[in-house]
Amino acid sequence: MxxxxxxxxxxxxxxxxxxxxxxxxxxxxxxxxxxxxxxxxxxxxxxxxxxxxxxxxxxxxxxxxxxxxxxxxxxxxxxxxxxxxxxxxxxxxxxxxxKRSQVLGLLTKNLKTVGVAGTHGKTTTSSLVAHILRYSDVNCTAFLGGITQNYGTNLLLNAPTENLNEVVCVVEADEFDRSFLTLFPEIAIVTSTDADHLDIYGKHENVLASFREFVGQIDEGGALFMREGLDLADSTKANVFTYSLDSGDYHAGNIRIENARFVFDIIYPEGMIKDIAMKIPGYHNIENSIAASAVALHLGVSGESIKGALESYKGVKRRFEYQVELPAKVYIDDYAHHPSEIEAFLSSVKALYPGRHITGIFQPHLFTRTRDFADGFSESLSLVDRLLLLDIYPARELPIEGVNSEMLLGKVEIEDKHLVSKKDVLDLLPKLNTDIVVTIGAGDIDTLVGPIKNILQNPFSNN
Structure with a gap:
């Protein structure tokens, strides 16, 4: 360098x-x-x-x-x-x-690297690992795919040391464009291997092949923590451990909701961490915390320290991020852009606020992803009571004939659904009787978050 x-x-x-x-x-x-x-x-x-x-x-x-x-x-x-x-x-x-991934590979070459991969959950899981280590005084650096609420940044720098081998480097290992194949971690987490980025991979089998190659690059004698049910164990020489919400070597127990917060135990081969009350909600985030805790335990962090870290973790910007949290009005923003992520997000919202009316504002991300997962999007978006659907955010792509938000809206199986522009949203919201409002998407929908928050917090602008 x-x-x-x-x-x-x-x-x-x-x-x-x-x-x-x-x-x-x-x-x-x-x-x-x-x-x-x-x-x-x-x-x-x-x-x-x-x-x-x-x-x-x-x-x-x-x-x-x-x-x-x-x-x-x-x-x-x-x-x-x-x-x-x-x-x-x-x-x-x-x-x-x-490429960014090649540079990241060079930087992590001499560090004890924890690579967090998966088509969903890797940003939250990698930031959880980094937070647990930082909270527990483990010298670490972290390259993250989101802005952590605890530190206000996507980069954690390690304390100066003459021995880089003592530094733990937490890296979000991105499968897009096979970028994670520049990494050769000592420890890895794989949260999911669902079909995604089919504009790059072509078909799901190629996605799976890329993940198998990634876990094959874990140091021999290292450790792979994979979500139970993934077919990766035969592709690595690392020690393999499984986790999930309710089964595997590491799993949760006694899950309940208290004061709009998820509380649970983490059960692992040598013991249990009891009564963890996390600030960030969602069943998917319990699972992410289990994976992060498994790595921390593997690195010698105590259960007591892990509990303290999880309970002080504030989350990542745009991952189930509360913008307004009042008794009569709640607004949550989330980066979800794949049907599985949207389903996990909305299911958790419904669990936290049973029986309440949800207005969802969604911006599809990429023409190819909208085309490839149109049925999945329609099913997951049908979990809201009212849908305001924005145009597709193209990012790097050119339009595809017949692939648009109007096509997607027609598949959504609720009656209260509308195709809107970003300006329409800001004009329409003050006229609606809203209860729970959520914004969902990975494009430039984040530019609406501040204005929507202002509208919902102003009692004179909303019925």
Whole structure:
């Protein structure tokens, strides 16, 4: 890494990219980047002293980064379109260009790495692992796929040490574009291997093959903690342990809801951690906490410390994040963008607030994902009482004929459903009699969160 003085990120506003950018800046590299949208995360990077341009022009790149290609590393995300001007320039001028995942692989090479993989749950689970370790005074660093509420960042830096082998590095291992295959962890968690990213993989079997390859890269003598029922044990030389909500080597017991909070025990081969009352709700988050606790126990953390950490964990932004929590009005925002995630989220909302009316605002993410899982989306979205459906957020994709929100809306099996624009939502909400409101999606629906919160907190703007 010391070969480079300048690090330029194409797509710096991505959650994983921004964590890397912050790591390089903290380690005294010159950092700059491009992103197409001025999101709150991009604004934070600029405030922290990292120049970010929103223009895909060569002239908008700081001159020092272009002076000598041998001194500048270009880091990019596969979400960047192929016709990107800056990327084409870097290729033509023979800059060193690496994917984010490749750079992450290089950084974690000399650290005791915990890789958290899975088509759902990896952001919460990896941040739970990192929080338990930090709470328990284990020297760790973490590259996370979300902004943790406890620390206000997606990057945790380890304390300085002369022996890097003592540092535990927690990494969210992303299956998109097979990025996690740059990692060779000592310990891994796999939360799920459902079909997703079929624009990359083509079919579910290829997704499974990629996960099998990932677990095959765990250090021999290392440990794999996988959700019970996944077919991965034969693909690794690591020691395999299973977990789930109600069975496996690590599982929960005595689950109940007290004061709108989930309370449960964690049962593991050597004992039990009793009466854990977590701030973050959801059956899926109990399962995520079991996986994280299993890793912590494996690393020698005490049950008492794990209990304290879980009870002080505040969650990740946009993962079951309460925006308004009043007796007569609740607003929760969630990043869910796959049918299984939406079902888990809405089922937990219904369990916490039985019999109450739910207004769901959903923005589909990607044309291919909407096409491939239209039936699953329609089934999971039918759990709400009222649906306000936004247009598809395209991200890196071009439109696909016949694939649109109108098609998806027709499949949803509730009567109170509406196709709306983002402006429509803000105009419509004050006129509706709302009880529980949820926003769901991974695109730019987050730009609505603040305005919706203001509407729902203002008693004069809502019936």
């Amino acid at each position: 010391n070969n480079w003085k300048y690090i330029y990120f194409v797509g710096i506003g991505g959650i994983g990219m921004s964590a890397l950018a912050r790591w390089f800046k903290a380690n005294e590299f010159q950092v700059a980047g491009y992103d197409k949208t001025l999101t709150p995360l991009v604004e934070n990077l600029i405030t922290e002293g990292i120049p970010v341009t929103l223009e895909d022009e060569i002239e908008s790149i700081p001159a020092a980064f272009l002076a000598d290609p041998s001194e500048t590393l270009i880091v990019y995300t596969p979400a960047v379109p192929v016709q990107h001007k800056q990327m084409n320039y870097f290729r033509q001028e023979n800059f060193m260009i690496l």
